[in-house]
Amino acid sequence: MHDLNGNTSRYAIYFCPSPSAPLYGQGSRWLGRDAATGADLDPDLPDHIQHEEWLRATESPRRYGFHATLKPPFRLAENATYEDLQAALHELAKRHVCFCAPPLRIGTLGRFLALTLSASSEEFCHLATDCVREFDRYRLPATEAELAQRLRDSLSLREREYVLRWGYPYVLDTWKFHMSLTGSMPPEALPPLKQYLRQRFASVCGEALLVDSVCIFHESHPEAPFQLLDRVYLRSS
Numbered sequence: 001m002h003d004l005n006g007n008t009s010r011y012a013i014y015f016c017p018s019p020s021a022p023l024y025g026q027g028s029r030w031l032g033r034d035a036a037t038g039a040d041l042d043p044d045l046p047d048h049i050q051h052e053e054w055l056r057a058t059e060s061p062r063r064y065g066f067h068a069t070l071k072p073p074f075r076l077a078e079n080a081t082y083e084d085l086q087a088a089l090h091e092l093a094k095r096h097v098c099f100c101a102p103p104l105r106i107g108t109l110g111r112f113l114a115l116t117l118s119a120s121s122e123e124f125c126h127l128a129t130d131c132v133r134e135f136d137r138y139r140l141p142a143t144e145a146e147l148a149q150r151l152r153d154s155l156s157l158r159e160r161e162y163v164l165r166w167g168y169p170y171v172l173d174t175w176k177f178h179m180s181l182t183g184s185m186p187p188e189a190l191p192p193l194k195q196y197l198r199q200r201f202a203s204v205c206g207e208a209l210l211v212d213s214v215c216i217f218h219e220s221h222p223e224a225p226f227q228l229l230d231r232v233y234l235r236s237s
Helices: 022-031 051-064 082-094 122-138 144-151 157-166 187-200
Strands: 010-015 068-074 099-101 104-109 112-117 209-211 213-219 227-233
Touching: 010 082, 010 122, 022 051, 022 187, 068 122, 068 213, 082 122, 082 213, 082 227, 099 122, 104 187, 112 187, 122 209, 144 157
Parallel strands: none
Antiparallel strands: 010 068, 010 213, 099 209, 104 112, 213 227
16 A cells, blocks of 8 residues: 655546446546556457557556546645545535536547547536646645756746646646547557547547546556546536
């Protein structure tokens, strides 16, 4: 059992479909790992996708688990505990009613593929913004080295301001819902894989997305796989 309050830990607040939802099974199998149990899964690849090719494509999202980020990974501030996060998550969940977001689609974001929303969702944006603000009191500020690393990226002025204030560029009005299916890939590899993923995820992309819970994920030490620790359900009405 890892120390949940250790100084090498990181936490994140994610949206992750309920384990009973077909989307959860589809996404976890494609990534090859169940973030709730830690079990490795057979991705059931077609003949035209080589296993090594799939391993490279999914290496990064597999470690983070199938999810959409609401509050990016952070280390605990001094005197903050995992129990504080749990309590805060329960309080946040009381403020939000479960809702249905627009159906998903396979999208290209930069050089990676992800499930994105087919239309914008004010409710999802509100939930993400609340998570960023609510949990920032428990976030240990980024180190100078971490800030320098993030500021080296090609960012807008607003995104740079958010790195300095929130530790991450894509929050609040720059946040965009996505559930990563690949890491960064060569541009020529994206179209054929995108076409395959459209077919693979077609059965879960035709209906509205139920958003009924928020989750705490935990990274016990650097480069460890993120594990789903707690799920709290939003209000039903």
